[in-house]
């Protein structure tokens with residue numbers, strides 16, 4: 001089935017999701033409509049438990065919506081698994097595989113010959129400062145290093161759509177800032193579409209074209225902000241009056257609807 005609309009990389013139409021707790025349905029998401037254009041970078045911010053990871057699971061095809069539709073590339077896409085690169089909130093590294101073998105997994109699954117897969121992966125290890133750790137096992141790495149391996153593995157999946165669930169959550173501020181700037185440069189270079197979930201409002205603004213603020217569970221979109229800051233961007237922009245204004249607006253939306261639990265960075 002083809003959509004008559006312009007080519008949206010992702011389109012959610014009136015999506016809802018409920019889970020069952022015993023016999024009681026728990027409504028966690030929606031109703032929600034969301035469109036992400038090809039090569040756009042959008043961020044989702046919202047309180048803990050409002051359904052952000054669930055939303056990414058729905059787009060990736062790990063979960064199916066209770067009602068509504070998920071479209072990818074102008075097609076209703078009930079079979080979405082494997083069509084997107086997804087970095088989960090937990091790093092999901094396989095403990096019995098070395099760092100290199102973990103990173104090679106997406107290439108292996110696509111049947112790329114090992115020699116070629118290694119040749120593709122190794123330059124990324126250099127760029128991520130992980131070259132010395134290719135033969136280490138995940139348990140031998142720090143939390144931040146594990147996250148970088150998971151990020152690297154997601155990039156190697158080489159899909160036009162990247163779903164990133166708090167990719168820099170466990171990193172120290174310096175590593176985090178340098179990886180954010182690096183992701184920006186990479187995005188500008190590779191023209192991929194990115195949907196980023198983050199609790200960090202500054203991160204959302206530095207990286208994105210649009211930021212969506214979600215309500216507490218069941219998560220719905222309470223506000224969409226267009227980030228009209230020029231590119232290329234850098235952290236120097238955090239003092240730009242437009243940046244300060246947008247940040248205040250997002251924080252006001254989050255505070256208005258949140259009681260406890262929300263780790264608001266950059267406040």
Ligand SMILES: Nc1ncnc2c1ncn2[C@@H]1O[C@H](COP(=O)(O)OP(=O)(O)OP(=O)(O)O)[C@@H](O)[C@H]1O
Pocket residue numbers: 019020028046047048049050051052053054055089217
């Ligand atoms: N498979 C599942 N079965 C039952 N309940 C679930 C399942 N997955 C998520 N939930 C519930 O759905 C709600 C939303 O969870 P989700 O992980 O999407 O939130 P989140 O916005 O990503 O939160 P956080 O910011 O803390 O990561 C939570 O109440 C959670 O307990």
Ligand SMILES: [Mg+2]
Pocket residue numbers: 052053054089165
């Ligand atoms: Mg989550």
